[in-house]
Amino acid sequence: xxxxxxxxxxxxxxxxxxxxxxxxxxxxxxxxxxxxxxxxxxxxxxxxxxxxxxxxxxxxxxxxxxxxxxxxxxxxxxxxxxxxxxxxxxxxxxxxxxxxxxxxxxxxxxxxxxxxxxxxxxxxxxxxxxxxxxxxxxxxxxxxxxxxxxxxxxxxxxxxxxxxxxxxxxxxxxxxxxxxxxxxxxxxxxxxxxxxxxxxxxxxxxxxxxxxxxxx
Ligand SMILES: Nc1nc2c(c(=O)[nH]1)N[C@H]1C(S)=C(S)[C@@H](COP(=O)(O)O)O[C@H]1N2
Ligand SMILES: [Mo]
Numbered sequence: 001x002x003x004x005x006x007x008x009x010x011x012x013x014x015x016x017x018x019x020x021x022x023x024x025x026x027x028x029x030x031x032x033x034x035x036x037x038x039x040x041x042x043x044x045x046x047x048x049x050x051x052x053x054x055x056x057x058x059x060x061x062x063x064x065x066x067x068x069x070x071x072x073x074x075x076x077x078x079x080x081x082x083x084x085x086x087x088x089x090x091x092x093x094x095x096x097x098x099x100x101x102x103x104x105x106x107x108x109x110x111x112x113x114x115x116x117x118x119x120x121x122x123x124x125x126x127x128x129x130x131x132x133x134x135x136x137x138x139x140x141x142x143x144x145x146x147x148x149x150x151x152x153x154x155x156x157x158x159x160x161x162x163x164x165x166x167x168x169x170x171x172x173x174x175x176x177x178x179x180x181x182x183x184x185x186x187x188x189x190x191x192x193x194x195x196x197x198x199x200x201x202x203x204x205x206x207x208x209x210x211x212x213x214x215x216x
Contacts, residue, residue, distance in 0.1 A: 035092060036100055037209035043099040047155075049163045050095060052197075054133035056183050060159075060167045065151075069128075069189040072119035081151075081168065084109045084117060091148050091173035094209040106160075106171055108152030111144050123191045129170055130186035137181050137196035138205075139172065148173050151184065176207040176214070 032042060065076040088107045094100045120141075128138050143149075150171045153160055160166035165182020172179040178198050199205050204213040 035102060037094055038212050039214075040094055040098055040100040040209065043101050047093075047101050047104070047164065048095070048097075048099055050097065050177070051165075051182060052133055052135060055162055056132040057162055058132055058167055058183060063167045065168065065184060066130075066186040067118050067189070068186060070121040070124035070191050071187075071189040074118055078167065081109070081153075085113050087113075087150065089148055089150060089152075089171070089173075091171070093173050093177055095177040096203065096207070096209075096214050100209075104173075105156050106150065106152040107154035107157075108150045108168070108171065111149040111151070114151060120189055121191075124189040126190040126193045128188040128190055128194060128196060129181040129184065130188060131165075131181045132183035132185045135181055135183075135197050137170075137179050138190075138194055138199060139175075139179060140193065143172070143175065143179075143206075146172075146174050174208070176204075176209055178203060179207050 036042065060078040063078050065081060067074040067076075086107060087110050088105065090103050090105050092100060092102050093104050124141065126138055126140050127144065128136055130136055148171070151168060152171045153166070153168050155161075155164060160169060165180075165184070168184045169182040170180040170184055193205070195205060199216075202215050204216045206213050
């Protein structure tokens with residue numbers, strides 16, 4: 001009677017698993033490769049944490065978002081923010097330190113929706129985002145107008161944890177992740193561009209991962 005060659009099957013299965021893991025890890029399979037911007041690797045161990053190391057501990061009930069500069073001054077507390085129309089988004093995210101994550105599920109308020117609830121001067125061209133850890137990052141209104149830009153409070157169906165910028169962070173998935181301020185505290189509307197924390201320290205002012213706009 002012919003017996004299947006268990007050893008051969010095992011060896012082949014191990015090879016398949018190895019190749020599959022390599023594909024996930026490095027973007028060597030074509031579907032992954034097409035979604036990975038140049039020079040990026042898919043993070044294999046969940047969503048990495050990157051920041052200045054301060055990680056402020058803000059409770060939802062203590063959180064405030066201040067609108068300032070070339071816009072009507074206004075403050076949102078958690079209740080006011082949570083009352084705005086909410087969406088769920090599934091997007092990829094790319095970090096300049098070369099990891100990417102696929103299919104991040106976030107929930108919050110789309111930028112396009114948020115704009116309906118504030119009064120921005122016609123002279124405004126850029127926004128400086130301010131965070132509770134002192135971090136800043138600048139974005140032109142034209143980039144904020146791109147799809148999937150949002151102010152988010154949840155990830156994977158749960159409140160955004162402290163490490164990833166809870167209670168509320170910016171989500172700008174078409175640019176490198178440093179453009180998304182964690183522990184969001186303020187939006188300062190500007191009539192000209194000013195560079196944020198990393199942008200004055202050699203990071204690219206625009207940060208398109210598909211063009212590898214990493215450093216300037
Ligand atoms: N407030 C704040 N936001 C921040 C940072 C920071 O140091 N402070 N780091 C930025 C950088 S460099 C990256 S890569 C992403 C990382 O987000 P994550 O830790 O959720 O992966 O947050 C960005 N937003
Ligand atoms: Mo980063």
